[in-house]
Amino acid sequence: MTLRWRLTLLYTTVMGLILSFIMLTVFSVMTRIIDSNIRADLIRSMEQAIKVNHAPGASYSWIVTLDDAAWALLPDLYGQVDIYALPENELSNLKDERLIPTNFVRSPNLDGLIGAGQALTLPSYEYAQIIRNGQEQPYFSELDVQVGEQTRHLQVITRLLPVQLLNRSLAGPVYPGILLLARDVTEIEDVFTALKTVLFFVTLLAIVGMGITIYGVSARALKPLRYVQAAAETITEKNLSQRVPVPNTHDEVESLATTINDVLARLEKSFETQRRFTSDASHELRTPVTAIGGHAGYLLRRTSPTPQQAESLTIIKNESERLSHLIQSLLELARADAGSVSMNMQPMLAMAFMEDLQRELKPIIGQAELQVAGKEFSFMADPSRMKQVMINLVSNALKAGSTRVTMEAHLEGKQVHLLVRDNGPGIAEEHLTRLFDRFYRVQESRSRDEGGSGLGLSIVKTIIDAHQGRVWFESKVGEGTVVHVVLPYREVVAEE
Numbered sequence: 001m002t003l004r005w006r007l008t009l010l011y012t013t014v015m016g017l018i019l020s021f022i023m024l025t026v027f028s029v030m031t032r033i034i035d036s037n038i039r040a041d042l043i044r045s046m047e048q049a050i051k052v053n054h055a056p057g058a059s060y061s062w063i064v065t066l067d068d069a070a071w072a073l074l075p076d077l078y079g080q081v082d083i084y085a086l087p088e089n090e091l092s093n094l095k096d097e098r099l100i101p102t103n104f105v106r107s108p109n110l111d112g113l114i115g116a117g118q119a120l121t122l123p124s125y126e127y128a129q130i131i132r133n134g135q136e137q138p139y140f141s142e143l144d145v146q147v148g149e150q151t152r153h154l155q156v157i158t159r160l161l162p163v164q165l166l167n168r169s170l171a172g173p174v175y176p177g178i179l180l181l182a183r184d185v186t187e188i189e190d191v192f193t194a195l196k197t198v199l200f201f202v203t204l205l206a207i208v209g210m211g212i213t214i215y216g217v218s219a220r221a222l223k224p225l226r227y228v229q230a231a232a233e234t235i236t237e238k239n240l241s242q243r244v245p246v247p248n249t250h251d252e253v254e255s256l257a258t259t260i261n262d263v264l265a266r267l268e269k270s271f272e273t274q275r276r277f278t279s280d281a282s283h284e285l286r287t288p289v290t291a292i293g294g295h296a297g298y299l300l301r302r303t304s305p306t307p308q309q310a311e312s313l314t315i316i317k318n319e320s321e322r323l324s325h326l327i328q329s330l331l332e333l334a335r336a337d338a339g340s341v342s343m344n345m346q347p348m349l350a351m352a353f354m355e356d357l358q359r360e361l362k363p364i365i366g367q368a369e370l371q372v373a374g375k376e377f378s379f380m381a382d383p384s385r386m387k388q389v390m391i392n393l394v395s396n397a398l399k400a401g402s403t404r405v406t407m408e409a410h411l412e413g414k415q416v417h418l419l420v421r422d423n424g425p426g427i428a429e430e431h432l433t434r435l436f437d438r439f440y441r442v443q444e445s446r447s448r449d450e451g452g453s454g455l456g457l458s459i460v461k462t463i464i465d466a467h468q469g470r471v472w473f474e475s476k477v478g479e480g481t482v483v484h485v486v487l488p489y490r491e492v493v494a495e496e
């Protein structure tokens with residue numbers, strides 16, 4: 001997973017959790033406030049009900065006179081009084097939880113809710129609780145009533161009370177009773193359900209929005225990092241002098257870029273030291289090696305050494321020539337590494353160039369056949385370097401033991417295609433990609449016998465690279481090898 005996604009997920013999760021917590025808290029505080037308001041309202045209503053139902057001058061302080069006029073004072077509420085005609089007429093005798101009221105009085109508006117003649121009934125265990133709470137404490141409960149298709153939700157307050165039914169006279173028995181007042185809270189609940197849905201979707205939307213924003217913002221935050229990365233990716237051993245841009249952000253990215261540049265500087269220095277060493281060493285070796293070869297040659301030609309001496313001198317001469325060749329190759333590669341390969345682009349005639357080469361190579365090809373194929377065309381390239389390339393490729397083919405080598409040139413659209421085909425032993429697949437590595441030789445011992453250093457193809461590659469071209473091998477073991485060189489075609493502009 002990318003850093004950008006990780007950041008987005010992390011921050012969105014954290015923000016989502018915080019937001020959900022806030023929303024839940026707000027919601028539960030709101031429901032609690034509304035709930036306690038409804039309860040306080042119910043308590044007030046109950047006190048009022050008791051007050052208005054208490055006949056002035058009655059001998060009992062808790063006499064309740066419940067008639068339609070009294071209920072009319074509590075229009076928002078449903079009311080009901082259950083009366084229990086117990087022998088002792090005492091409140092304390094009301095003990096049975098499953099007791100059934102002997103009688104009940106109801107507010108007229110209950111007709112619309114539960115129908116005439118019906119009573120609101122709470123679950124039996126709640127009656128036990130109401131009796132336990134006694135006169136002092138009201139008891140709250142909730143009740144669902146089915147009205148047609150609809151379920152109405154009621155918030156209920158109940159209390160134990162001694163009830164004296166008044167039949168216009170103040171006399172009459174006193175019974176234990178339960179006063180019940182109910183408020184229809186269906187609408188309020190509906191509002192809360194709707195609010196819950198709205199809050200849920202708002203939270204969800206906010207989290208998605210936050211995720212998108214964080215994704216966008218983190219892209220901006222990581223942009224300098226991408227610049228540094230893109231720049232660092234283009235740096236190879238060829239352009240170690242290049243540096244990554246240092247963003248002026250005063251943060252980790254800036255110090256990362258600075259560090260990368262420091263590393264590059266150190267690498268460049270060590271590469272430079274190595275290159276200079278190769279170049280200096282080659283320079284220093286060149287003169288003495290040439291002198292050794294020259295003197296060996298002189299001794300061979302101008303003195304009359306014994307056959308054994310002659311053999312030694314020949315070895316000295318050949319090996320010093322091989323060494324000279326190696327030193328020359330090393331110098332060339334060191335120069336290429338330093339980026340100081342100067343190209344001298346000139347108009348070239350493909351066929352003429354290869355026919356010249358054919359003539360020039362005649363003395364060294366021995367029994368083998370060297371052919372030229374293709375049609376004449378002109379192009380721009382560095383002739384001496386291209387000659388170096390072709391000589392190397394042809395001599396590789398000959399060293400491998402080919403008996404027929406063909407040099408071909410074709411102009412294909414915007415590309416110059418040069419080929420060197422041979423009927424040599426071919427090269428196994430696994431070597432093909434490594435041929436251009438320095439000192440890489442396929443058959444170590446044989447190549448050494450031939451005096452090869454394994455640097456020829458590295459040099460070929462640097463020359464072709466300098467022409468912005470490509471070079472690759474195609475080979476089948478036992479059938480031969482084809483080396484392809486493709487150069488971008490540069491038209492010859494006639495000079496005036």
Ligand SMILES: Nc1ncnc2c1ncn2[C@@H]1O[C@H](COP(=O)(O)OP(=O)(O)OP(=O)(O)O)[C@@H](O)[C@H]1O
Binds near residue numbers: 396425440453
């Ligand atoms: N046409 C070919 N057929 C078979 N093997 C080849 C051919 N061309 C190159 N090779 C193999 O690739 C190796 C590398 O070639 P390269 O030109 O780099 O080095 P070299 O010829 O050994 O030495 P140098 O060119 O420096 O004198 C050779 O040693 C040889 O084994």
Ligand SMILES: [Mg+2]
Binds near residue numbers: 393396452
């Ligand atoms: Mg070679």
